[in-house]
Amino acid sequence: xxxxxxxxxxxRAALPVxxxxxxxxxxxxxxxxxxxxxxxxxxxxxxxxxxxxxxxADGASAVRLSGSLVSNGETYKLNMxxxxxxxxxxxxxxxxxxxxxxxxxxxxxxxxxxxxxxxxNSDDGGGDSASGAPSExxxxxxxxxxxxxxxxxxxxxxYKQLSGFTDKNVLLDGILTLHGKLTKGDRDRIGGLRxxxxxxxxxxxxxLDVSLEGVPxxxxxxxxxxxxxxxxxxxxxxxVLEAPAKSETVDYGSRLPKAEDQ
Numbered sequence: 453x454x455x456x457x458x459x460x461x462x463x464r465a466a467l468p469v470x471x472x473x474x475x476x477x478x479x480x481x482x483x484x485x486x487x488x489x490x491x492x493x494x495x496x497x498x499x500x501x502x503x504x505x506x507x508x509a510d511g512a513s514a515v516r517l518s519g520s521l522v523s524n525g526e527t528y529k530l531n532m533x534x535x536x537x538x539x540x541x542x543x544x545x546x547x548x549x550x551x552x553x554x555x556x557x558x559x560x561x562x563x564x565x566x567x568x569x570x571x572x573n574s575d576d577g578g579g580d581s582a583s584g585a586p587s588e589x590x591x592x593x594x595x596x597x598x599x600x601x602x603x604x605x606x607x608x609x610x611y612k613q614l615s616g617f618t619d620k621n622v623l624l625d626g627i628l629t630l631h632g633k634l635t636k637g638d639r640d641r642i643g644g645l646r647x648x649x650x651x652x653x654x655x656x657x658x659x660l661d662v663s664l665e666g667v668p669x670x671x672x673x674x675x676x677x678x679x680x681x682x683x684x685x686x687x688x689x690x691x692v693l694e695a696p697a698k699s700e701t702v703d704y705g706s707r708l709p710k711a712e713d714q
Contacts, residue, residue: 486639490664494648498634501650505662505670509624512669512687517623519682521675532617533686538693539618554618555693558603559611560701565598601696603703627673627682632657639664642671643685652676 487494493504509515514535521528532541538554550563604611616622632653640647640661647661658679661672669687 487664490646491666491668493662493668494639494664498636498650501636501648501662501668502628502630502634502660504668505650505660506628508667508669508687509628509684510621512667514686514688514690515620515624515684516686516689517682517684520680521627521682522679527680530617530682532623533691534618534620534623535690535693536620539620540691540693541618543617552614552618553601553693553696554615555695557606558695559606559615559618560601560696561604561614562599562601563597565594568594568597597702600702601700603701627675628660628670630657630660631676642683645671647671 518531529544548567553560630652637649637651646664650660652658658676659674
């Protein structure tokens with residue numbers, strides 16, 4: 453009798469174990485589909501995913517772009533809000549920190565005295581040639597312009613470069629195109645959202661993370677060769693662009709100090 457009871461207990465104990473194993477197998481099988489509950493772009497080819505992301509970006513009314521970009525050996529840290537009719541935000545480089553505001557074609561630049569002193573001294577003969585310090589005239593210009601919004605003339609050489617930081621299409625077109633043969637990479641999470649990676653060609657391709665949730669927006673770009681990492685967020689989130697008050701604005705004239713050398 454004891455042997456029969458013992459055998460029965462073993463069979464009864466084995467039953468829930470078998471059920472647990474079976475359920476685990478079912479759950480594992482369900483978990484093998486990484487696209488369940490997503491927008492489906494993860495099933496596409498790498499080229500198709502890139503096109504979907506570019507199309508989503510083009511159709512968005514606004515975006516925030518933050519991170520770092522390396523251009524011509526210079527590293528720029530950006531925090532810009534962009535939309536069709538302008539943008540606002542800050543740009544930090546090795547020597548300068550400045551804010552930009554563009555409304556349609558009107559571009560404003562706001563920086564500290566150090567920025568303007570550096571800009572003026574970049575011209576030949578500027579400043580004290582022996583010490584490298586700004587001259588009295590340079591300091592006077594810097595004092596006048598520091599922490600004021602300076603309207604950048606459209607025919608000034610710096611206008612095109614500076615306005616490019618505030619142009620949604622220019623910035624996105626420049627960073628969202630991967631180079632080389634595209635391949636589909638791993639799944640990840642950026643800002644709490646599931647993503648699929650699209651990798652460019654080896655060496656200069658970079659990696660783009662595209663959202664698997666909702667609209668397939670590009671959420672992060674890691675540029676190849678350590679050329680920067682940019683996060684894209686607040687897609688479609690509107691923001692206010694308002695011209696600065698006259699008391700905060702200085703009209704420098706037809707040409708700025710050589711700010712294009714920043």
